[in-house]
Amino acid sequence: MGIQQKLHTKLVQKLILTPSLQQAIKLLPMSTLELSDLLNQEMVENPMLEEVPTEELQPAETQQTPEKTEPEQQANKTDTWDDQDYEYFFGDYLDDGYRPRAPQEVKELPPIENTLSTTSSLSDHLLWQLSMQTDDPLMREIGSAIVGNLDDDGYLVASFDELAAMGPWPVTEVERALKLVQAFDPTGVAARDLQECLLLHLRLLQNHQVPEIARKLGMTIDDLKEHIEVIRHLDPKPGSRYNPTQSQYVIPDVYVMKVEDEYVVVLNEDGLPQMRISPVYRRLLDKSAADNTDETRAYVKDKFRSALWLIKSVEQRQKTIFKVAKSIVNFQRDFLDHGIEHLRPLVLRDVANDIGMHESTVSRVVTNKYMHTPQGVFEMKYFFHSGISSSYGESVSSVTIKQRIRKIIENEDPRKPLSDSKIVSILQREGLVLARRTIAKYREELKIPTSNQRKVLY
Numbered sequence: 001m002g003i004q005q006k007l008h009t010k011l012v013q014k015l016i017l018t019p020s021l022q023q024a025i026k027l028l029p030m031s032t033l034e035l036s037d038l039l040n041q042e043m044v045e046n047p048m049l050e051e052v053p054t055e056e057l058q059p060a061e062t063q064q065t066p067e068k069t070e071p072e073q074q075a076n077k078t079d080t081w082d083d084q085d086y087e088y089f090f091g092d093y094l095d096d097g098y099r100p101r102a103p104q105e106v107k108e109l110p111p112i113e114n115t116l117s118t119t120s121s122l123s124d125h126l127l128w129q130l131s132m133q134t135d136d137p138l139m140r141e142i143g144s145a146i147v148g149n150l151d152d153d154g155y156l157v158a159s160f161d162e163l164a165a166m167g168p169w170p171v172t173e174v175e176r177a178l179k180l181v182q183a184f185d186p187t188g189v190a191a192r193d194l195q196e197c198l199l200l201h202l203r204l205l206q207n208h209q210v211p212e213i214a215r216k217l218g219m220t221i222d223d224l225k226e227h228i229e230v231i232r233h234l235d236p237k238p239g240s241r242y243n244p245t246q247s248q249y250v251i252p253d254v255y256v257m258k259v260e261d262e263y264v265v266v267l268n269e270d271g272l273p274q275m276r277i278s279p280v281y282r283r284l285l286d287k288s289a290a291d292n293t294d295e296t297r298a299y300v301k302d303k304f305r306s307a308l309w310l311i312k313s314v315e316q317r318q319k320t321i322f323k324v325a326k327s328i329v330n331f332q333r334d335f336l337d338h339g340i341e342h343l344r345p346l347v348l349r350d351v352a353n354d355i356g357m358h359e360s361t362v363s364r365v366v367t368n369k370y371m372h373t374p375q376g377v378f379e380m381k382y383f384f385h386s387g388i389s390s391s392y393g394e395s396v397s398s399v400t401i402k403q404r405i406r407k408i409i410e411n412e413d414p415r416k417p418l419s420d421s422k423i424v425s426i427l428q429r430e431g432l433v434l435a436r437r438t439i440a441k442y443r444e445e446l447k448i449p450t451s452n453q454r455k456v457l458y
Contacts, residue, residue, distance in 0.1 A: 142177035
């Protein structure tokens with residue numbers, strides 16, 4: 001039996017990730033700041049890209065397309081790319097008069113309620129006290145070295161020998177300088193470690209085992225409670241007040257504002273460069289230019305293609321974010337009106353089906369994006385939560401249930417804290433059927449102690 005060769009025509013549908021599609025996908029999960037950095041870098045590397053001058057960025061209703069000169073009209077009539085129909089695909093992007101859509105004006109942006117001013121550091125505070133406490137040059141010199149070897153929490157991170165070797169200074173003088181600095185404000189600064197006695201009883205104290213500590217120390221519980229109250233108010237990190245961590249500000253990518261009875265979604269494009277194709281470099285593609293070599297045209301052609309794809313990808317990204325945000329607003333209308341108790345369950349698939357996109361696209365959009373709403377600033381991921389069925393037909397968000405558990409515990413009788421099983425019964429009466437282990441998991445996520453620990457705390 002011989003082997004026969006035959007030709008078959010087969011239609012296969014598959015996704016090919018072209019470089020341009022990869023670029024569009026890469027832009028989606030970027031925050032506004034990351035995108036701004038990328039665009040600024042692209043404008044440095046690609047001469048075909050330029051930022052539209054501020055004076056030309058006008059609102060859409062007042063924007064007018066400048067009249068083209070005769071040479072420009074003639075150039076646009078001539079397709080300089082025989083192998084690509086760029087006019088059809090990119091449309092207005094090829095027009096020298098193209099202007100990116102002006103950034104949406106946001107009226108009555110949320111005010112900055114608090115503006116942080118520069119505060120003195122821990123070292124400044126201690127060196128000032130050192131200058132006030134002693135005139136001894138040696139003490140000031142060693143004291144400055146001690147202050148320079150404190151960590152952000154105010155603990156001394158150098159040994160006596162290391163400090164003595166810096167001068168060199170006698171160890172006895174270093175000890176004297178340390179005692180001087182340890183007497184400064186804040187109390188506990190320049191300590192080398194926590195006292196051993198506190199370390200021995202710290203675990204018992206953390207677990208609120210007051211009777212056990214009292215038995216070990218041979219004290220009555222009432223006397224011990226007075227000491228515990230003193231310990232409870234001690235600051236284990238005295239330097240942290242003077243070396244606060246820098247505040248991390250969130251810049252919302254989307255603003256949601258209520259106008260009359262409707263919620264309006266506005267993209268925050270402040271700081272995002274508005275780009276266009278450089279008309280000067282665009283004309284280099286004209287074959288009629290006598291000075292243009294094939295090498296020049298090939299270079300400009302490549303940069304031209306990259307610039308067009310980037311501009312189109314950015315606009316597509318902005319449109320996609322707007323669609324996803326609008327969909328979230330439609331689904332979470334009750335939350336925007338009334339707060340967290342009315343947050344409804346929502347999954348990526350719901351929004352994907354609503355706007356006719358794939359789940360993976362929605363997932364990329366909500367990554368690293370923040371939304372400013374009348375209820376506060378939230379990460380866009382915050383609005384997606386699993387639902388738990390209730391006896392009255394509707395599903396309830398897990399976030400709403402956590403909030404309900406918190407309120408139940410806040411209103412409990414301090415003498416009889418509610419066990420997880422009791423909370424299960426209360427929620428069942430409200431139509432929410434949950435397992436005890438689910439309540440325990442939610443309670444731990446809320447960082448609420450068990451009923452036994454709460455009883456000791458109360």
